[in-house]
Amino acid sequence: MTRVALIGCGNRGADVYGALLAAQGASITHLVEPRPARRAEVAARHGVPPEQQFAHWDAFFALGRVADAVVVATPDDAHVAPCLQALALGYDVLLEKPVCLHEADLDRLLEAEAASTGRVTVCHVLRATPFFQAVQAVLASGQLGQLVGIVHAENVAHWHYAHSYVRGNWRLSPPAAPFLLAKSSHDLDLLRAFAGAAPHRVSSEGALHHFRPEQAPAGAAARCVECPVLGCPSDARAIYRDRDPTRWPVTVLTAGGQTLEDALRSGPYGQCVYLGHNNQPDHQAVTVVFGNGVTAQLTVSAFTHNNTRTLKLLGTHGELRGHMDWGELEVHDFRTGTSRRWVVDTAGTHGGGDDGLVRAWLACLRGEASPPTPLAQSLDSHRLAFAAERARQLGTVVELAGG
Known part of the structure; x- marks a missing residue:
């Protein structure tokens, strides 16, 4: 049985990853959580004895390698340190996004992984959804011809924005990640996956318009x-x-x-959302040019009814339209004048992506499948987010090395 330690027992660490890992046959053997009541609550769920519960990850890592893998789902500003310690011991790591708050830490993580027998999988769960896997299948089939453009929207939903980015843990940056990195590293990762190339140039506009x-x-x-x-x-x-x-x-x-x-x-x-305890943008638009010439537009907005993603992929021979909330996909073929519409199952949190990612990670740990997305490719989404935030704040266009 695969033994997993949870470092961070909040909603994502315990209620999502811990629950899914246990449901899929893994054993939750150790817990790291600073809040005693929450630690006790999660320990009771998984039968973790007191001597395998810790308030800080230093005490856990002092034991040496006592599990097969770790989940790092601490607050945004506390992802890097436990991940580096885990890699130093050879642990495989499921690392919650955003992986860091400082761009220099991206290279630190890559270097640590290269020196370790362990591997890092970033929790970019949307790649693991049946919906976006269906989108990738259309791209791979060649039905759209050469991909030219991507138009993607993350509709945050007004109530979700108020919950997470006005009242919640991500209301202030710093210490939390910038809005785009905190909310849309998933979406930037999808853009990178669809484009099939590293990002080259990015610009962005956005501001805090309403929650003031x-x-x-x-x-x-x-x-x-x-x-x-x-x-x-x-x-x-x-x-x-x-x-x-x-x-x-x-x-x-x-x-x-x-x-x-x-x-x-x-x-x-x-609390009232107009107290001024927050500073994150509530509407932001990003334009990315990838190294192969594909251009993508991403809009992330609080001012939406649905909590969903919508997209269009624009190719030389066809167009794909998608609405994740409905699971609906539609492809128009310019050559034949025909169209096809179908519905994909989007049940489960993040449209089934949480479950899909955990399954893929466990299969890799058990030697049954190749690793999920390589860390270097996953970190392109973060490089994009950091560049977009610089572009937004400075009102400029940012070039990315290697794109």
Whole structure:
């Protein structure tokens, strides 16, 4: 049985990767989590004894190599250190994105992996979805001819943006990753995969338009449970009370045994979105030119109803359109004048991508399959994100080496 240690027992580390690994036959043998209540909660799920629970990864790594692999799902600013320590011991690592907050750390991770017997798999789960695998199959078939352009949108959904990027752990950068890196390294990774080449040049525009103190409705209170304003789209009462209490995002509020109502009364997720505790852009557009001439446009926006991805791939012989939320794909063939439309299963978190990635990673650990996406290719998404953030802040076009 494959033995896996969880370093970070938050929503992604425990509720997603830990649960999926256990469901697919892996054994969760060690836990690293600084919050005692949360650590105890996750330990009870997996039967992890007290002597195999730790508040910090240093204590875990001091044991030497006691598992087969580790999941690193700590906060954004604490990914690099445990990953480097894991590689030094020869562990294979499933590393949550974004992998780092500083561009120089990308080369540090590559060098550490090259010197290790372990390998790093970045949690770019969208590549593992049936939906985007179907898109890749169309590209590989040649139906579109030569790929010329990509138009891709990540529709964050207004409530999701409020949850994660106004009230949540990613509301301030730093210490969290910039919005594009935190939310859309998945999408940048897809663009890189579709283009089939390294990025060459990038530009970007974006700003924090709405979630600012001057946009607050008259009479708004500091907490939603005390607010008399009706019809606010970011009212935490409506966002959380009307959702399944056993699933994300409500489980983020209730992790560690807190009730939803207590969280709304005293925690960050019950605060007004116009307090000014955030600085992430709420709308950003990016243009990328890849080394083979493919041009891609990515728009990431809070001002959407659906929490989904939509895309168009533009080729010399055809066009593909896709809507992930519906699982719908449509290909138009310019040569025959015909079109084909079909629906792909998108059940599961991230459209089945979380499950797909964990399965692929476990198959690799067991020697049953090749490794998932190589680290060097996965990190192109991060190089793109760092370059796009520089371009946005400086109002310039950034060239990337090697594209």
